[in-house]
Each structure stands twice: as structure tokens, then as C-alpha cells.
Amino acid sequence: xxxxxxxxxxxxxxxxxxxxxxxxxxxxxxxxxxxxxxxxxxxxxxxxxxxxxxxxxxxxxxxxxxxxxxxxxxxxxxxxxxxxxxxxxxxxxxxxxxxxxxxxxxxxxxxxxxxxxxxxxxxxxxxxxxxxxxxxxxxxxxxxxxxxxxxxxxxxxxxxxxxxxxxxxxxxxxxxxxxxxxxxxxxxxxxxxxxxxxxxxxxxxxxxxxxxxxxxxxxxxxxxxxxxxxxxxxxxxxxxxxxxxxxxxxxxxxxxxxxxxxxxxxxxxxxxxxxxxxxxxxxxxxxxxxxxxxxxxxxxxxxxxxxxxxxxxxxxxxxxxxxxxxxxxxxxxxxxxxxxxxxxxxxxxxxxxxxxxxxxxxxxxxxxxxxxxxxxxxxxxxxxxxxxxxxxxxxxxxxxxxx
Amino acid sequence: xxxxxxxxxxxxxxxxxxxxxxxxxxxxxxxxxxxxxxxxxxxxxxxxxxxxxxxxxxxxxxxxxxxxxxxxxxxxxxxxxxxxxxxxxxxxxxxxxxxxxxxxxxxxxxxxxxxxxxxxxxxxxxxxxxxxxxxxxxxxxxxxxxxxxxxxxxxxxxxxxxxxxxxxxxxxxxxxxxxxxxxxxxxxxxxxxxxxxxxxxxxxxxxxxxxxxxxxxxxxxxxxxxxxxxxxxxxxxxxxxxxxxxxxxxxxxxxx
Numbered sequence: 001x002x003x004x005x006x007x008x009x010x011x012x013x014x015x016x017x018x019x020x021x022x023x024x025x026x027x028x029x030x031x032x033x034x035x036x037x038x039x040x041x042x043x044x045x046x047x048x049x050x051x052x053x054x055x056x057x058x059x060x061x062x063x064x065x066x067x068x069x070x071x072x073x074x075x076x077x078x079x080x081x082x083x084x085x086x087x088x089x090x091x092x093x094x095x096x097x098x099x100x101x102x103x104x105x106x107x108x109x110x111x112x113x114x115x116x117x118x119x120x121x122x123x124x125x126x127x128x129x130x131x132x133x134x135x136x137x138x139x140x141x142x143x144x145x146x147x148x149x150x151x152x153x154x155x156x157x158x159x160x161x162x163x164x165x166x167x168x169x170x171x172x173x174x175x176x177x178x179x180x181x182x183x184x185x186x187x188x189x190x191x192x193x194x195x196x197x198x199x200x201x202x203x204x205x206x207x208x209x210x211x212x213x214x215x216x217x218x219x220x221x222x223x224x225x226x227x228x229x230x231x232x233x234x235x236x237x238x239x240x241x242x243x244x245x246x247x248x249x250x251x252x253x254x255x256x257x258x259x260x261x262x263x264x265x266x267x268x269x270x271x272x273x274x275x276x277x278x279x280x281x282x283x284x285x286x287x288x289x290x291x292x293x294x295x296x297x298x299x300x301x302x303x304x305x306x307x308x309x310x311x312x313x314x315x316x317x318x319x320x321x322x323x324x325x326x327x328x329x330x331x332x333x334x335x336x337x338x339x340x341x342x343x344x345x346x347x348x349x350x351x352x353x354x355x356x357x358x359x360x361x362x363x364x365x366x367x368x369x370x371x372x373x374x375x376x377x378x379x380x381x382x383x384x385x386x387x388x389x390x391x392x393x394x395x396x397x398x399x400x401x402x403x
Numbered sequence: 404x405x406x407x408x409x410x411x412x413x414x415x416x417x418x419x420x421x422x423x424x425x426x427x428x429x430x431x432x433x434x435x436x437x438x439x440x441x442x443x444x445x446x447x448x449x450x451x452x453x454x455x456x457x458x459x460x461x462x463x464x465x466x467x468x469x470x471x472x473x474x475x476x477x478x479x480x481x482x483x484x485x486x487x488x489x490x491x492x493x494x495x496x497x498x499x500x501x502x503x504x505x506x507x508x509x510x511x512x513x514x515x516x517x518x519x520x521x522x523x524x525x526x527x528x529x530x531x532x533x534x535x536x537x538x539x540x541x542x543x544x545x546x547x548x549x550x551x552x553x554x555x556x557x558x559x560x561x562x563x564x565x566x567x568x569x570x571x572x573x574x575x576x577x578x579x580x581x582x583x584x585x586x587x588x589x590x591x592x593x594x595x596x597x598x599x600x601x602x603x604x605x606x607x608x609x610x611x612x613x614x615x616x617x618x619x620x621x622x623x624x625x626x627x628x629x630x631x632x633x634x635x636x637x638x639x640x641x642x643x644x645x646x647x648x649x650x651x652x653x654x655x656x657x658x659x
Contacts, residue, residue: 112552
């Protein structure tokens with residue numbers, strides 16, 4: 001295996017400027033949406049006292065989960081010593097930082113009082129999993145920045161593996177924390193399940209790798225750098241395993257709930273109901289985000305970059321749908337406060353079949369802008385620093401490659 | 404040289420000592436820098452010797468009556484007409500009337516539902532900044548100064564007792580500060596509890612229920628065996644909503 005040469009991208013082409021322009025415009029639109037929501041108050045959104053977390057949370061949690069997953073590629077190289085993954089370490093870590101930054105921006109800008117961010121950083125209730133997450137998110141930045149420094153600095157090479165191990169453990173704890181935000185909610189039928197934490201970890205593996213592979217393929221194509229099949233095939237096969245694993249966890253979660261009489265109503269609501277959640281679950285999450293990508297990955301189509309790219313996009317869309325069903329669907333199902341009783345009348349939307357949620361344009365744009373922030377950070381990152389290997393051709397990365 | 408330094412050090416210590424003493428005097432117990440009009444004096448501290456709670460008799464609660472809801476809205480300024488822009492589902496409600504029917508027997512009950520002032524409140528557990536807190540006397544409140552509006556407490560509350568303020572509010576009631584972008588809920592009319600009077604004042608909802616002649620809401624000190632509340636709780640069977648969660652709420656119900 002040859003020594004890996006890392007090189008900034010030139011960033012002089014029209015395509016590069018157009019990409020920056022588009023991403024910048026989406027970010028600006030997101031900031032505009034934030035100003036609109038913050039200035040008026042959340043009445044301009046589709047959120048209310050029943051659906052308290054809306055579209056921004058769907059995107060924010062998706063990005064945060066994907067961030068820790070994107071770091072996996074680096075971890076496989078560093079922690080598990082797989083040489084072929086090592087050249088991807090820097091890019092993987094940059095992507096993890098970028099995705100987390102995008103997700104956190106959306107999360108913070110959707111707060112009722114985003115101006116009080118400093119309060120969130122200075123007042124801690126250590127029994128709150130949310131407070132733990134604030135520490136875990138900040139720590140993730142610190143840990144990954146140190147990790148990337150150890151990767152790039154030759155003098156620090158002996159600390160490279162320990163830094164990688166710390167980052168790997170940190171990311172596992174972080175996603176456990178994110179999943180536990182929902183797992184620890186005892187009051188709601190759709191949550192209150194320990195499986196949430198490991199399910200979020202496996203979701204992070206899948207979403208993070210899908211984004212990584214897509215950006216990697218686009219990045220190398222747009223910069224005319226060689227990207228060999230050896231590495232793409234490995235990432236593709238790994239992605240297939242992760243997608244299948246997510247489906248297994250979803251199956252285990254629903255089977256458990258289907259067995260427990262107490263949870264029959266919420267299962268009926270998600271799996272066979274009339275709301276959008278049922279469509280999103282079966283069509284988007286299972287079919288588009290699971291079955292079709294698996295069919296592409298494990299058939300001959302998966303050897304074609306365009307089909308593989310399509311599969312990663314479908315996994316991302318399915319992941320967003322899964323987040324929507326978990327976050328919005330979980331709130332849309334009414335709280336069961338009076339077992340055996342039905343609510344005849346309430347002025348606060350108790351009972352009923354489910355709560356409606358119609359996301360406004362502003363909150364959706366704010367959510368999407370989180371993705372744009374992440375992509376902007378990646379684009380600028382590879383422009384100014386040496387994150388991307390000059391070549392990922394088979395002979396450059398694969399120790400067993402011919403030639 | 405060393406003597407000079409030590410002498411300087413001594414005088415600095417003396418100065419610091421004097422300053423500290425002066426500072427200590429100015430914020431000695433009972434001397435308050437912040438005073439709140441008509442609130443309980445600081446020498447009467449809130450203590451865990453009391454736990455405020457309520458018993459709601461659904462047999463006495465009249466279907467269609469909303470005296471408690473109206474009184475709460477007036478008392479806390481929820482109906483001053485400010486939440487004009489918010490949709491129905493976005494408007495704050497601290498107490499609501501819920502009518503229920505037993506699926507098997509068809510028996511119907513009507514009851515008011517609000518913050519249950521749990522002994523182990525999930526809203527307090529999940530609040531990242533500690534803005535959700537429980538006082539020594541069991542009243543669960545939101546500190547509006549450090550609430551960041553994350554709404555995690557609303558996700559965690561098993562009673563859906565909390566409201567988020569979706570727009571700018573004007574014309575607020577003096578005793579009940581509220582603010583856009585923060586979360587709020589029933590305070591058990593804590594401003595009434597904290598009033599410097601010898602007589603216990605009931606929350607507005609219980610007051611209104613009595614005035615309307617239903618007497619379905621009994622407010623009092625759960626730890627005082629002689630309080631009307633404790634006597635009634637001892638005499639009759641009552642239930643906590645979602646008792647399975649073992650949150651030990653301060654609000655109990657009869658007839659459900």
C-alpha cells in the first residue's frame with residue numbers, strides 16, 4: 001500500500017462556486033426562517049401544545065444521529081485496524097463534525113428562547129438526559145477535533161489510536177444519549193423503551209454511512225479524483241448490513257409492542273392507522289429506506305455508482321421518514337391517562353384518534369438548512385485543509401490490489 | 404524585603420477581611436436585596452413540613468361547568484385576550500375539563516385536569532437547566548428566567564399539563580409573569596399560598612368551585628393530619644391518575 005497523499009481541492013471551478021452559492025442560499029433561507037419563527041413566536045409553526053417537537057427536531061435528531069455514524073469509517077480504521085479505511089479517517093471525522101454542527105444549529109434555533117443558549121451551557125440539571133447530551137455534544141466536538149489533529153500531525157502519531165478509541169467510545173455514548181431522550185420518556189406509549197438507545201446507534205451506523213458514501217462518491221466525481229471499487233464495494237457491503245440491522249431493530253421494537261396488550265393501540269395507530277405516519281412507515285421507512293436499497297446493494301445494480309448513489313439517497317430519505325414517525329408519530333398518539341375510559345369531551349385535545357400536525361414552510365426550511373450547513377462546512381473544509389486523499393484508486397488503498 | 408512583603412500581605416488580608424465582613428452584613432439573613440410585593444416574607448421560609456395538594460371529587464364535578472377553568476384563566480391572566488394569534492391547540496391552558504366514559508359500563512364522569520404536582524415530577528427530571536423545579540412544599544413550578552423553551556418537560560409530563568407560549572404576551576397579571584418561548588403550567592396559585600395572611604387561601608379554581616356550590620375541589624396541606632384535605636383523603640378512597648408511574652401526585656381524585 002502506498003503512502004496516502006492528502007490534498008485540498010482547488011475550488012476554482014464554476015461548479016464549486018455554484019455549489020457554495022446554493023448551499024449558502026439554503027443556509028440564509030434557514031436563518032430567515034429562524035428569524036421569522038423567533039420574532040413572531042412559535043404560533044407561525046405547525047407545532048402546538050400537543051405536537052411540541054416538529055420538523056426542526058426531525059432534521060436535527062437525524063443529523064446528530066448521522067454525525068456519530070459518519071465517524072464510524074474513521075473508527076473502523078483506527079480502532080479496528082482495518083488499513084483500507086485509514087485514508088478515509090480525516091474525511092469521516094470532518095463529516096461527523098459538520099453533521100453535528102448542522103443538527104445542533106437547527107436544534108438551538110428551534111428553542112423557545114435561543115438567546116438563552118448560555119443558560120443551557122451554565123445551568124445543569126444532571127438528572128436530565130438532555131443536559132447530559134449538551135455535554136456529550138460539546139465533548140464530541142472537542143474529542144473529534146483532537147482526533148483529527150492526531151491524524152494530521154505526524155509528531156502526534158503515537159496518540160492517534162488512543163484518540164480514536166476515545167472518539168469511538170464517545171460517539172457510542174452520545175448516540176445512547178440521543179436515543180435515551182426518547183427511551184426515558186415514561187409517559188408516552190411509543191417511547192419508554194430501552195431498545196431506543198441501541199436502535200439509535202444502529203440507525204446512526206446506517207444514516208451516517210449512507211451520507212458518507214454519497215458525499216464521498218460525489219466529492220471524488222466532482223473533483224475528478226480516482227475512487228476505486230475496492231473501497232466503494234467495502235462501504236457498500238457494510239451499508240447493506242447496517243440497513244438490514246436497522247430493519248431488525250425496528251422489527252424487534254414493534255414485535256415487542258405487539259405482544260404487550262397495553263401497546264396495541266399505539267401499534268395499530270402506526271402500523272394500520274389512517275394518518276400519514278402509517279404511509280411514512282410502510283412506504284418511506286420500510287420500502288424506500290429499507291427494502292429497495294437492500295435490493296440495489298445486494299444485486300448487480302449495486303456495482304453501478306449511480307444506482308449505489310440512488311440507494312444512499314433512499315436510505316437518507318427513509319431515515320428522515322423514520323425520524324418523523326418516531327418523533328411526530330410518538331407525539332401524535334394521544335396520552336393514555338385513563339385506561340378503560342374514552343374521552344368524550346376535552347378542551348385540550350385529550351383522547352381522539354391522533355393529533356394532527358401540518359409543518360409550516362419556515363420550520364421545514366430551518367430543518368433543511370441544517371443539512372446545508374453540514375455540507376457547507378464539508379465543502380469549505382476540504383477546500384482549505386487536507387482532508388481528502390488525492391487518490392482512492394484501488395492500488396492506492398488496497399494492499400492486495402494488483403499493479 | 405521579606406518583612407515588607409509580609410506586612411503588605413497582612414494589610415491586604417485585613418482589607419479583605421473587613422470587606423468580607425461588610426459584604427456579609429449587607430446580605431445577612433433576613434436582609435433582602437430583592438423584595439417581592441405582597442409575597443410571603445423571607446423569614447417565613449417555604450418548608451417541607453407542608454405539602455400542598457388537592458382532592459377532586461368527580462361525583463360532585465358538574466358536566467358542562469367550567470367555573471374552575473374560567474377562574475384560573477382570570478386569576479393568571481390567561482384570558483386577557485393576548486393569545487389572539489395562537490391557534491386553539493397553541494393557547495395556554497393550565498386547567499381543563501375532561502369528560503370521560505367507561506368503555507365497558509358507559510358510566511360518565513367529568514373532571515378538571517391540571518398539573519398534578521408530583522412528588523417525583525418527570526418534568527423536573529428531564530429539564531436540562533433546572534428551570535422546572537419542585538418547591539419544598541411540593542408545588543411544581545417553572546423558573547421563567549432559565550427556561551430555554553426546549554419543551555422536553557412537555558414531552559415528559561404524563562398529564563400533558565404544560566403549555567408553551569407561542570407569541571408575545573402583554574397585559575399580564577402582576578403576580579403571574581409569563582413569557583413568549585417559555586413553558587408554564589398550574590402553579591396551585593402559588594402567589595395565593597405565599598400571601599402573608601394567617602388564613603390559607605385556596606387556589607382560584609377551588610375557590611370558584613366552592614362559589615359555584617359544587618365543592619368538588621378541596622385544597623390543603625397533605626402533611627397536616629387536621630386539614631380538611633387530609634381528613635377527607637383518610638375517610639374516602641381516592642386515586643392518583645396514572646398511579647402506575649409511581650409519581651405520587653399531590654392531586655387525587657374520587658370517583659374515577
